[in-house]
Amino acid sequence: MQTFLATCIVAGTPLLFAIIGEIMTERSGSLNLGVEGMMLLGAVAGFVTAMSTKNPGLALLGAALAGAGGALIYAILTVTFRANQTVTGLTLTIFGTGVTSFIGQPLLGSTIPSEVSAFFAKRALPLLSDLPFIGRILFRQDVFVYFGYALCIVSAVYLYRTRPGLNLIAVGENTAAADASGIRVDAYKYAHILAGGALCGLGGAYLSIVRIPIWQVDVVAGRGWIAVALVIFASWNPLKAFFAAMLFGGLSILGLRLQAMGLSFSQYLVDMVPYLATIVIVILSTRKDGKGNLGPANMSRPYFREDR
Amino acid sequence: MTGVRVTKRDVMPRNKEYAVRLLAVALSIVFAGVILLLFGLNPIKIFQSLIVGSIGTKMRIKQTLIKAIPLCIASLGISVAFKMKFWNIGAEGQITLGATAATFVALNLGSDVPRPLMLAAMMIAAVVAGGLWAFIPAIFKARLGTNETIFTLMLNYIAIKFVMYLQYGPWIDPAAQGFPKIAKFSGNAVLPDVFGVHAGWIIALVLVAFVYVFMNKTKKGYEVNVVGQSVETARYAGMNIGSIIVVAMLMSGGMCGIAGMIQASAIEKSLTYSIGNNYGFTAIITAWLARLNAVAILFVCIAFAMLIQGGAYIQIAMNVPSSVASIVQGTILFFVLGSEFFLQYRIVRMRDAQKEVA
Numbered sequence: 107m108q109t110f111l112a113t114c115i116v117a118g119t120p121l122l123f124a125i126i127g128e129i130m131t132e133r134s135g136s137l138n139l140g141v142e143g144m145m146l147l148g149a150v151a152g153f154v155t156a157m158s159t160k161n162p163g164l165a166l167l168g169a170a171l172a173g174a175g176g177a178l179i180y181a182i183l184t185v186t187f188r189a190n191q192t193v194t195g196l197t198l199t200i201f202g203t204g205v206t207s208f209i210g211q212p213l214l215g216s217t218i219p220s221e222v223s224a225f226f227a228k229r230a231l232p233l234l235s236d237l238p239f240i241g242r243i244l245f246r247q248d249v250f251v252y253f254g255y256a257l258c259i260v261s262a263v264y265l266y267r268t269r270p271g272l273n274l275i276a277v278g279e280n281t282a283a284a285d286a287s288g289i290r291v292d293a294y295k296y297a298h299i300l301a302g303g304a305l306c307g308l309g310g311a312y313l314s315i316v317r318i319p320i321w322q323v324d325v326v327a328g329r330g331w332i333a334v335a336l337v338i339f340a341s342w343n344p345l346k347a348f349f350a351a352m353l354f355g356g357l358s359i360l361g362l363r364l365q366a367m368g369l370s371f372s373q374y375l376v377d378m379v380p381y382l383a384t385i386v387i388v389i390l391s392t393r394k395d396g397k398g399n400l401g402p403a404n405m406s407r408p409y410f411r412e413d414r
Numbered sequence: 415m416t417g418v419r420v421t422k423r424d425v426m427p428r429n430k431e432y433a434v435r436l437l438a439v440a441l442s443i444v445f446a447g448v449i450l451l452l453f454g455l456n457p458i459k460i461f462q463s464l465i466v467g468s469i470g471t472k473m474r475i476k477q478t479l480i481k482a483i484p485l486c487i488a489s490l491g492i493s494v495a496f497k498m499k500f501w502n503i504g505a506e507g508q509i510t511l512g513a514t515a516a517t518f519v520a521l522n523l524g525s526d527v528p529r530p531l532m533l534a535a536m537m538i539a540a541v542v543a544g545g546l547w548a549f550i551p552a553i554f555k556a557r558l559g560t561n562e563t564i565f566t567l568m569l570n571y572i573a574i575k576f577v578m579y580l581q582y583g584p585w586i587d588p589a590a591q592g593f594p595k596i597a598k599f600s601g602n603a604v605l606p607d608v609f610g611v612h613a614g615w616i617i618a619l620v621l622v623a624f625v626y627v628f629m630n631k632t633k634k635g636y637e638v639n640v641v642g643q644s645v646e647t648a649r650y651a652g653m654n655i656g657s658i659i660v661v662a663m664l665m666s667g668g669m670c671g672i673a674g675m676i677q678a679s680a681i682e683k684s685l686t687y688s689i690g691n692n693y694g695f696t697a698i699i700t701a702w703l704a705r706l707n708a709v710a711i712l713f714v715c716i717a718f719a720m721l722i723q724g725g726a727y728i729q730i731a732m733n734v735p736s737s738v739a740s741i742v743q744g745t746i747l748f749f750v751l752g753s754e755f756f757l758q759y760r761i762v763r764m765r766d767a768q769k770e771v772a
Binding site: 332 | 740
């Protein structure tokens with residue numbers, strides 16, 4: 107059981123980064139459907155940097171920059187040029203997929219250098235890893251996972267306990283009022299769309315560097331889209347994002363687990379479960395009365411000061 | 415005092431609008447060239463090969479048209495949904511399930527059924543299956559207001575996994591000696607060629623006319639437009655928004671289903687889980703570039719089919735990954751999306767603006 111839960115965390119970590127990235131983006135009033143594309147860009151950039159520099163830190167930096175680069179295209183088009191967010195995000199995914207498979211083609215089958223893999227090996231944290239039950243689940247992981255825990259806490263504190271975080275919420279809820287109160291709306295949007303993209307890039311890099319350290323076609327396999335849905339499930343809260351990510355990490359490895367228990371069934375039908383569960387969550391989070399899970403009130407609306 | 419200011423502009427004259435769009439496409443090609451340069455490729459050679467590879471010989475023109483057919487039909491389907499601002503990104507799954515239903519008919523109706531009857535039955539099955547796959551998110555949207563973007567997208571994955579399940583499980587062809595393949599269709603389930611290209615092109619042209627007339631000349635089509643412009647207006651006018659969404663999505667998914675049937679019948683002559691071949695996603699780009707106009711979709715899809723076919727050609731001839739084509743596609747759409755800003759707003763120098771006021 108503990109081993110299974112520990113694996114849930116490993117499987118959920120790429121989702122965690124992407125969900126928190128998208129939370130930051132959506133809090134600024136931008137629905138970026140390019141998560142899948144940005145994760146792919148991060149995955150390939152992280153992989154290439156890891157191969158060429160053999161330096162784990164640079165690999166992560168490369169992944170974050172690639173994700174942020176994709177997000178920059180989105181930010182320029184939707185914030186400055188006020189383009190349709192839905193179509194721009196979709197295009198970013200198509201573009202990111204194209205760039206990734208172009209760069210990735212000659213890499214097919216290559217593996218991450220051992221120096222980098224060693225850095226991401228499992229490390230038990232002193233004291234914490236000896237805690238009963240949860241110690242083995244939470245604190246015998248790789249550094250990337252610990253980074254994910256930190257990200258959850260830091261982003262929650264940022265969002266709810268700091269001036270810029272509260273300003274960000276204001277921008278997403280009522281852009282015009284935020285603008286009137288002197289918040290630099292466009293700067294906030296740019297900063298958080300870019301930060302969101304960087305986190306998505308890191309989520310992709312976890313997949314290509316740690317989880318599956320051999321380059322293959324479509325490493326992300328729809329996780330970016332699931333992350334977009336899980337933002338709703340997490341109700342735009344970075345702490346809840348942790349549970350959403352772990353739950354779905356668990357669902358994605360459920361098939362293997364059940365097969366290991368000796369149950370026989372089609373792998374392809376079990377593979378559907380995370381996607382079906384995502385649909386159920388999207389349905390359940392629909393509230394017709396307009397209360398609760400609708401997200402930042404001014405999401406998806408291009409802001410034009412003169413329209414105020 | 416100098417500086418710039420952005421203001422909304424009045425409606426732009428048609429010819430100026432086209433000029434802006436053409437300029438955007440031209441700039442995007444230049445920019446795509448720069449990206450190719452960064453990847454260490456010679457952009458002029460690539461663009462040249464894309465053209466030679468797509469229309470250089472009669473055979474390649476035929477291949478281009480064959481790729482334009484499913485793209486065009488799926489774009490038409492998407493355009494109806496997008497007009498309503500219903501973000502149907504489930505075309506890939508609707509294509510896949512349309513193909514699956516058509517395959518079910520083709521493999522079970524028997525090889526002695528006359529071809530027209532067989533093809534008609536396959537097409538009806540495909541329309542029903544594609545329409546049903548679009549109906550599920552539509553009814554949730556209509557009744558509960560459920561977000562359709564993620565819903566339709568997840569249905570893609572489920573449809574593809576379902577066909578994988580069939581291909582590796584119950585539908586595996588025993589004659590394929592263990593290979594996970596579904597049986598080939600018999601001749602009566604294969605679309606015939608008309609003037610050298612399979613008859614799908616006739617279906618595509620008929621659907622272009624159908625969607626054009628539906629959107630511009632019928633009451634339902636008008637209602638779809640109104641819902642897309644403003645749900646409030648539609649409600650105020652007493653329209654039944656739920657039923658409009660459902661009908662439009664049945665059409666949208668049904669057309670994507672037909673695209674799947676054509677791919678199964680004329681191209682694969684069987685079913686594979688990758689039958690959608692990303693047409694469902696590329697069709698989103700083409701539908702948007704064509705401004706959701708049925709006639710424009712036809713031409714944009716032919717242009718994009720050239721990119722796809724040219725991409726396949728450069729992969730073989732120059733050993734350059736065909737994904738170059740999707741990079742170029744994405745770049746074009748980025749620029750066109752950006753150019754729409756200049757159609758709605760204009761940039762005024764501060765001093766000029768003051769003069770206007772004075």
